[in-house]
Amino acid sequence: MTIRILNVNDSLDLKTGGGTAERTFQMSRYLARQGAVCEVLTIASEQLDEQRIEALKPAKVSVLPCLWRRFNVPRWNWETIRRAVEGADLIHLMGHWSVLNAMAYLAIRRAAKPYVVCPAGALPLFGRSKWLKRFYNLIVGNAIIANASGWIAVTEGEFPQFEAYGIPSSRVTVIPNGVSEEDFPVVDASEFKRRHGLPDAPMILFMGRLNLIKGPDLLLQAFLIARHSFPEYHLVFAGPDGGMLASLRETVERAGVSGIVHFPGYLGGADKSVAYRMASLLVVPSRQEAMSIVAIEAGICGVPVLLTDQCGFGEIRSLDARLEVPASIDGIADGLTSLLAEPEVLDKLSPAWSSFVERKYSWESLVSEYIRLYQNIVTGSAKQ
Numbered sequence: 405m406t407i408r409i410l411n412v413n414d415s416l417d418l419k420t421g422g423g424t425a426e427r428t429f430q431m432s433r434y435l436a437r438q439g440a441v442c443e444v445l446t447i448a449s450e451q452l453d454e455q456r457i458e459a460l461k462p463a464k465v466s467v468l469p470c471l472w473r474r475f476n477v478p479r480w481n482w483e484t485i486r487r488a489v490e491g492a493d494l495i496h497l498m499g500h501w502s503v504l505n506a507m508a509y510l511a512i513r514r515a516a517k518p519y520v521v522c523p524a525g526a527l528p529l530f531g532r533s534k535w536l537k538r539f540y541n542l543i544v545g546n547a548i549i550a551n552a553s554g555w556i557a558v559t560e561g562e563f564p565q566f567e568a569y570g571i572p573s574s575r576v577t578v579i580p581n582g583v584s585e586e587d588f589p590v591v592d593a594s595e596f597k598r599r600h601g602l603p604d605a606p607m608i609l610f611m612g613r614l615n616l617i618k619g620p621d622l623l624l625q626a627f628l629i630a631r632h633s634f635p636e637y638h639l640v641f642a643g644p645d646g647g648m649l650a651s652l653r654e655t656v657e658r659a660g661v662s663g664i665v666h667f668p669g670y671l672g673g674a675d676k677s678v679a680y681r682m683a684s685l686l687v688v689p690s691r692q693e694a695m696s697i698v699a700i701e702a703g704i705c706g707v708p709v710l711l712t713d714q715c716g717f718g719e720i721r722s723l724d725a726r727l728e729v730p731a732s733i734d735g736i737a738d739g740l741t742s743l744l745a746e747p748e749v750l751d752k753l754s755p756a757w758s759s760f761v762e763r764k765y766s767w768e769s770l771v772s773e774y775i776r777l778y779q780n781i782v783t784g785s786a787k788q
Contacts (some may be wrong), residue, residue, distance in 0.1 A: 410492035415533035432591035434771040520554035525694025559716040609683035615646025619689035624738035634744040680705035703761030
């Protein structure tokens with residue numbers, strides 16, 4: 405049975421869309437590779453170029469112009485949305501606080517099509533514009549969740565979030581984030597280091613948007629507290645500014661460590677692969693996250709990770725309990741000291757984490773779980 409899928413997400417641009425953009429991109433690409441007819445409905449952005457769209461083939465992309473960048477509001481184009489929805493057997497809505505999702509939902513209800521939702525940790529009222537999010541839920545958000553034909557969580561940690569919207573955990577399907585090894589080639593790092601002024605020294609890496617939720621401030625303060633235990637290490641913040649870059653730079657200058665803390669900005673493509681592979685340790689200091697994509701990207705590159713207990717990755721403790729710490733300055737500082745004070749610790753953890761990621765999070769295996777769920781919903785045999 406060939407199934408026609410429409411994936412809806414605000415962005416396919418990694419710089420502005422982050423983990424949900426990457427999840428949508430990879431899921432769509434691998435669905436199409438396994439024989440599904442797949443289309444992505446998204447909003448235009450500066451980073452969504454022809455190369456990115458070409459890389460999605462054989463999946464197709466329909467792009468709506470952006471009307472208001474701050475809240476990712478697309479220009480109204482009912483005909484494009486209607487055509488995309490009516491041409492699909494099932495629609496997959498990614499994220500939650502989305503005007504595009506609301507537009508697609510109206511077309512879905514009018515066409516009486518089944519759809520699934522994957523908020524990817526977005527359901528709680530966290531971060532900016534809480535009053536606006538409450539209004540969104542009142543107008544359409546609650547209905548989008550309640551009327552879905554299927555619900556997808558990235559980890560079991562999202563179960564309480566679905567239950568807060570009235571969806572019992574027994575009806576939620578867990579499909580984790582995945583990674584594609586082909587996207588992370590081995591590239592010589594010398595030119596990259598020269599371009600960004602990085603020395604030949606061991607590196608601690610942060611990869612992600614510099615905003616409150618991702619916790620770069622927690623990592624910086626932890627590094628300043630603990631760095632005397634591993635004085636040879638430099639700290640690299642790789643990612644676009646999400647409102648905290650100026651304050652982070654100010655803290656670095658005030659602490660007198662501008663020579664060992666670096667801000668290369670957003671990294672994509674081969675540069676991202678180089679950044680992972682030159683790092684000794686990736687740190688994910690998030691205050692809240694459904695499941696860290698950068699953690700498994702580092703794993704496929706052979707780099708161990710230190711995560712907070714808010715990253716949806718509790719299973720990493722099965723490799724070593726020191727890899728998960730409280731989402732606090734002291735917790736991260738203790739984790740850094742524990743892992744970096746003895747170099748042989750990382751030497752043992754690197755192959756263990758890499759093997760774990762390859763075994764559990766390859767897109768080749770994960771996409772079959774999507775297809776099975778979609779087919780069950782379309783044929784009416786999904787779990788109730």
